[in-house]
Amino acid sequence: MKKSKIYKYFTILIVFILAVIGIIYSQLTNRHKAIVKTQVLHFTGLLDSDWAVTNGIQEYKMLSPTFLIDGIYKSMEGPKASRYIQLNQTEKLLWIKGFEVQAFDANTNAPLSNDYICHMNVDINDVKYYNHWQLDDRIGKQYPRLTSLSQGLERFDFPEGYGVPIIGNDFLFVTSQTLNQNIPDIFKKVKHKITVKYDTSQNAIKPLMSKTVFIQLPFDKYDPFKGPLDPGSNQCIPVETKNHTYEDKNGNKLSGHWVIPTGIATYRSSITDQLQLADSARLHFSAPHVHPFATAIGIYDKTTGKTVFNCKVTNYKDKIGLKEIQPFHSETGVWLYGNHDYELVLNVNNTSASEQDMMGSMFLFFYDRELEKKIASK
16 A cells, blocks of 8 residues: 555544544533643643642642633633642641632732632541541541632631641642633633641640531432422522432432522521531531522521521622632630531522522531540550
8 A cells, every 4th residue: 555545544544533532522511621621731741730849837838730721610610630748758746727729820920819719629538547546437427528718718727726637648639620700711821829737836736527518409300400490399400410419318319519590599408417416516617618699608506496607708799709708717616416407508699690500518627525535645
């Protein structure tokens, strides 16, 4: 066969492969397109893929790889990157005191608004973490996410005298994700600067244990996207049925990521089973996570008929986005009880002209008396 024919067939094959890839890519969701695009740009070196790490005095700082913002990316859709970190290389006990994430222009290093911050998640290895303290009965009981920062809550410190204990060479898994909800015509390179604040002193610090609670709403598993819904029902229309979908004890489908119509509404669901409180527990901090158009989120005690606390959420008035999420923060703490029933209650006001997506969750930090005894015995 002549070389010219070989080149011809090879060119046809390449064009065919590229066409197939293009068709597959075009059918992906915005979130999956961002994943593929970011991986290709980092792998080819067209974007910086390295994490820059500086471990200073009681602050572990990371500068993320470069993210390309080239269109609208709603919550959980934008380019992201992950890495494992160790606060130091020793088996010394450290105390995590707080977290921060900031957005910067990758070209000029100028600070940017929180318009480009979606999530910064921190996960623990719960097997190693609890095994070290001989608390194996806690392994696998909850998703091992320590906390999450998101737009409106880009930084927080735990109450004075409290922190999350961790061994220096234990691994934390950090993921940072970008956001852009307002500018469709954009080509911007962004980095995230992440800070983990920790204490190396031997001062008396009380340990905190993280628990995650979130709203789960039922939906019709046979026709999940059919509307309108009965206003008197607690059902929702899920954003999708693959992610953030759960099942209750009776086999009913529940969604933690749902669609809200225009106007004012309140969503609530039980978090008693998620809390897993065998006895009383003292809550000192809560890091809420909600989406734009939420106005408040809090915990309601159904047993007493009283609100335990409520966190105010402030939206921007001239664009879509969260200006501030007010966390619950208390040195004194507030008591929750194992024999009470609790709900997570979310208020929203969708002032836009179309349906929007919504989530409501909290990372709750309780004083951990059992862990304090384990630390003292080491």
